[in-house]
Amino acid sequence: MAIRWALGFVCVGSVSVLAYMAAAWQPAIPPVDPPAAASFAPALVNKGKVLASAARCMDCHTTKGGQPGAGGRPFARLFGTIYSSNITPDAETGIGNWSLDAFARALRDGVARDGKHLFATALPVDHFTQLTDEDIGALYAYLMNLPPVKAQTPSNRVPFPFYIRSLQATWKAIYLAPGPYQPDATRDAQWNRGAYLAEAVAHCSSCHTPRNVLGAEEAGHPYGGALVDGWWASPLDVAASPQPWTRAQLVDYLRTGESVPHGVALEPMQKVVQSLRGLPDSDIEALAAYFTSFITYAHDQKAGIARATAPLAPRDDNERYGAQRYLEFCSSCHEKRGAMTSMARSPIGLSAAVWAEKPENYIRIVLDGITRDGIAPGPTMPGFREKLTDNDIAMIAGYLRVSRTTLLTWPWDGLLVSIQRLRAPAASSP
Numbered sequence: 001m002a003i004r005w006a007l008g009f010v011c012v013g014s015v016s017v018l019a020y021m022a023a024a025w026q027p028a029i030p031p032v033d034p035p036a037a038a039s040f041a042p043a044l045v046n047k048g049k050v051l052a053s054a055a056r057c058m059d060c061h062t063t064k065g066g067q068p069g070a071g072g073r074p075f076a077r078l079f080g081t082i083y084s085s086n087i088t089p090d091a092e093t094g095i096g097n098w099s100l101d102a103f104a105r106a107l108r109d110g111v112a113r114d115g116k117h118l119f120a121t122a123l124p125v126d127h128f129t130q131l132t133d134e135d136i137g138a139l140y141a142y143l144m145n146l147p148p149v150k151a152q153t154p155s156n157r158v159p160f161p162f163y164i165r166s167l168q169a170t171w172k173a174i175y176l177a178p179g180p181y182q183p184d185a186t187r188d189a190q191w192n193r194g195a196y197l198a199e200a201v202a203h204c205s206s207c208h209t210p211r212n213v214l215g216a217e218e219a220g221h222p223y224g225g226a227l228v229d230g231w232w233a234s235p236l237d238v239a240a241s242p243q244p245w246t247r248a249q250l251v252d253y254l255r256t257g258e259s260v261p262h263g264v265a266l267e268p269m270q271k272v273v274q275s276l277r278g279l280p281d282s283d284i285e286a287l288a289a290y291f292t293s294f295i296t297y298a299h300d301q302k303a304g305i306a307r308a309t310a311p312l313a314p315r316d317d318n319e320r321y322g323a324q325r326y327l328e329f330c331s332s333c334h335e336k337r338g339a340m341t342s343m344a345r346s347p348i349g350l351s352a353a354v355w356a357e358k359p360e361n362y363i364r365i366v367l368d369g370i371t372r373d374g375i376a377p378g379p380t381m382p383g384f385r386e387k388l389t390d391n392d393i394a395m396i397a398g399y400l401r402v403s404r405t406t407l408l409t410w411p412w413d414g415l416l417v418s419i420q421r422l423r424a425p426a427a428s429s430p
Contacts, residue, residue, distance in 0.1 A: 026115040029105065031097035034089050034148070040141035048142025050278035051135055054201050055128075057143075059271065061087050069094075069143065070151040075122050078215050080158030082122040090148035103140045107131060108179060110172055117168035119156070120176070121215035130179035130200035175216040187293075190282075194290025197283055202276070207233040207268070225357060230422055231268050232358040239297045240352035242304025250288040251281075257375040261346040266353075266361060270375050299355075304406050308349025311403040322399025325392050329384060349404030359397060359410045363422050366393050390419045 052058065061084045063072045071086040089096035095103065095113070102113035110118045110125035120126065131139075156163065181200050183192040198204045209217040210226045218224065225235035234240040243261055253259035257273040265273055276284065314320040334348045348354065353361040369383035388396075394415050401409040 026109075026111045026117070028115040029099060029102040029113050031113070032099045034091050034096035035144050037145045040145060044138050044141045045145050048138035048140070051139055051201060052142055053275045053278050054197065055203065056271070056275045057087065057139075059275070060084050067147070067149040067151065069146050070149040071153045072151065077119075077121050078213070079162040080156065082119050082156045082158065083154045084122070085153050086149065086151050087143055088146045088149040088151075089144045090150050093150050093152050094148060095143065096148055100137060100140050103143075104133070104136045107136055107139075110168065110176070117165040117172075120168055120171050124203045124206045125172070126176050126217070127200055127203035127206060129176060130181040130196070132180050135201070171214060171216070175214075190286045190289050191293060193283065194286035194288070197279070197287055198290055202272070204236070208236050227358060227360060228268065230360060231266065231364065232356050232360045233268070234352050234356060236291055237294060237296065239295055239299075241350050241355040242297060242299040242301040242308070243350045244297070244301065245292055245295060247285070247288045247292050250292060251284055254284050254287060256378070257372070258378045261350055263346045263351050264370055264372075264379055265375070266365070266370065270373070274374050299406060305350070307406055308404050309347050311349060314399060314403065318395060319399050319402060322395035322397070323403070325388070326396050326399055329388065330396070333381070348400065354400050355405050355407065359415055359418055360422065362397055363393060363419050366396070367423060385423065390416055390423070393419050
């Protein structure tokens with residue numbers, strides 16, 4: 001009897017595995033000869049270039065110092081390290097022999113030309129599936145006009161069983177809502193354009209939304225904020241500080257990387273600002289209309305602004321020590337007799353880094369400062385990695401949170417652990 005049960009279990013299991021593999025199987029799409037770059041209209045290629053920039057395709061598919069689009073950039077994920085693929089029109093190692101249909105399937109369904117499932121936690125297929133046919137065609141035209149680069153993608157470092165590509169079919173069955181984007185009939189054309197750009201093209205929520213244990217964006221908490229490469233991607237559904245955002249201010253921020261009185265974009269967001277430069281002003285205004293339509297404020301705005309602009313005096317030895325270090329290293333730029341200097345256009349008490357749920361952005365700013373590489377001229381800040389100790393940075397943080405916000409201080413132990421981790425060389429982004 002035991003043998004019969006065992007054999008039955010094996011048979012049922014085998015049938016289930018075969019049924020799953022059959023359901024997950026995708027056919028290969030026949031290769032084509034690489035299309036001639038000149039076969040695409042210049043206007044279509046330029047449109048694809050703008051879209052690829054906004055989607056930051058080259059950022060993900062280019063290593064430091066590597067050829068644009070040649071792939072090989074590592075992405076650390078929960079289940080291992082995945083390397084971006086070569087998307088140049090090289091026929092052997094890139095996508096030169098991919099037809100438009102094969103390219104569209106990769107973006108819409110997360111399946112490569114040869115039928116292999118792509119890792120959906122690396123390629124934001126849950127966003128790109130919403131792209132229109134026209135935009136996919138423009139992206140294809142642009143990529144086929146890149147210089148072909150022969151570069152083999154390194155093997156992914158993903159342990160068993162997660163490297164089994166067919167398992168991605170289950171992930172997509174659960175989390176992928178096939179596109180393209182469907183306009184919201186209750187909203188106007190500008191809002192829908194902003195939603196399309198944010199969700200399908202720029203895939204903003206892929207950084208600003210927390211992820212679950214399977215690496216998918218949490219459906220119940222869109223734009224709720226998340227840690228990405230050692231940076232805190234602030235929530236976009238709830239304002240990080242009590243200062244209200246107007247559409248005009250958000251347009252300025254997305255165009256220049258700065259908005260008075262909100263402050264300056266940090267390193268990852270500066271790259272986003274750069275990526276959006278090719279979009280027309282109407283698209284930037286549409287993005288601003290979309291995001292300002294649902295942002296809320298968790299703080300008492302009036303009380304928060306009052307505290308930020310008229311800080312409390314230190315009350316104990318720890319706060320006095322933090323205040324002293326702040327005055328010694330920070331106040332010459334951030335304050336002048338209680339007023340703003342020309343270098344610091346926004347009160348430090350309104351900084352999203354000071355009000356954030358996580359201290360990572362504050363720590364990275366203090367350690368390495370703020371640069372404006374490639375962004376319109378504006379305020380910069382030196383780093384204090386060599387001048388301030390871990391204790392100094394933590395003490396200043398405690399003082400600023402108590403004196404300039406209505407929030408509790410970050411937990412001391414966790415703050416010190418984060419400072420030590422971000423001070424290490426490995427904390428730098430790839």
